[in-house]
Amino acid sequence: MGKDVIVALDLDCRKKVVDFLDRFTEEKPFVKIGMELFYAEGPAIVREIKARGHKVFLDLKLHDIPNTVQRTMAVVSGLDIDMVNLHAAGTKAMMEAALTGLTRPDGSRPLLIAVTQLTSTNQQRMEEELLIHQPLDQVVMHYAKCAAEAGLDGVVCSPLEAGEVHEVCGKGFLTVTPGVRFAESEVGDQVRVTTPARAKELGSDYIVVGRPILRAEDPVAAYRRCVAEFVG
Ligand code: C5P
Numbered sequence: 344m345g346k347d348v349i350v351a352l353d354l355d356c357r358k359k360v361v362d363f364l365d366r367f368t369e370e371k372p373f374v375k376i377g378m379e380l381f382y383a384e385g386p387a388i389v390r391e392i393k394a395r396g397h398k399v400f401l402d403l404k405l406h407d408i409p410n411t412v413q414r415t416m417a418v419v420s421g422l423d424i425d426m427v428n429l430h431a432a433g434t435k436a437m438m439e440a441a442l443t444g445l446t447r448p449d450g451s452r453p454l455l456i457a458v459t460q461l462t463s464t465n466q467q468r469m470e471e472e473l474l475i476h477q478p479l480d481q482v483v484m485h486y487a488k489c490a491a492e493a494g495l496d497g498v499v500c501s502p503l504e505a506g507e508v509h510e511v512c513g514k515g516f517l518t519v520t521p522g523v524r525f526a527e528s529e530v531g532d533q534v535r536v537t538t539p540a541r542a543k544e545l546g547s548d549y550i551v552v553g554r555p556i557l558r559a560e561d562p563v564a565a566y567r568r569c570v571a572e573f574v575g
Contacts, residue, residue, distance in 0.1 A: 498517070
């Protein structure tokens with residue numbers, strides 16, 4: 344897999360997803376199915392989107408005891424998805440258990456990515472609510488290192504952190520980066536944001552884009568603009 348734009352299908356029912364994907368007559372975007380859609384439609388929607396020819400990132404952000412995560416990942420690995428994730432805060436033991444669960448009998452498995460700190464978090468919230476008093480970028484790097492040591496393929500982080508993650512964990516360690524906005528668009532609840540072009544300069548491997556595409560007047564044009572800026 345190379346650099347790509349992942350479209351976040353943050354929609355609450357199958358019909359909206361089908362209407363949205365039907366607009367794409369030429370390309371088959373890599374898509375992200377998050378909790379909203381997965382809880383609404385279940386595994387059937389994953390199978391349907393895979394059958395339409397899309398790569399799928401199942402964004403379930405698992406965070407539970409190792410045994411539960413391992414068993415859940417074993418179920419998830421049967422869905423033929425391309426990427427799935429969990430929270431690095433669940434510890435290395437949880438991440439290692441997840442990898443074990445995810446690996447199919449033939450040795451193959453989807454990419455496994457760890458969330459470091461959500462891109463909606465900032466230093467103040469982390470200190471006051473999570474009682475973490477290290478600088479945010481150091482927290483992200485520490486979680487990234489733990490994920491790499493546990494054998495994961497990469498992390499979800501801000502594009503602003505992608506370069507440093509590559510320095511700390513190696514170039515092959517993937518950075519999947521949400522918090523992307525066009526220069527002129529609204530930030531919403533995201534805090535650490537950049538444009539697709541800047542994410543490319545900063546070395547992101549994948550950008551995850553939701554609202555700037557979903558809420559665009561012409562979503563296909565917005566998707567193409569992301570690809571043009573990010574992939575080139
Ligand atoms: O609409 P927007 O472009 O902000 O969507 C970003 C997507 O990336 C959402 O689906 C959100 O759940 C996801 N995400 C995130 N920050 C993380 C991990 C995932 O924004 N750290």
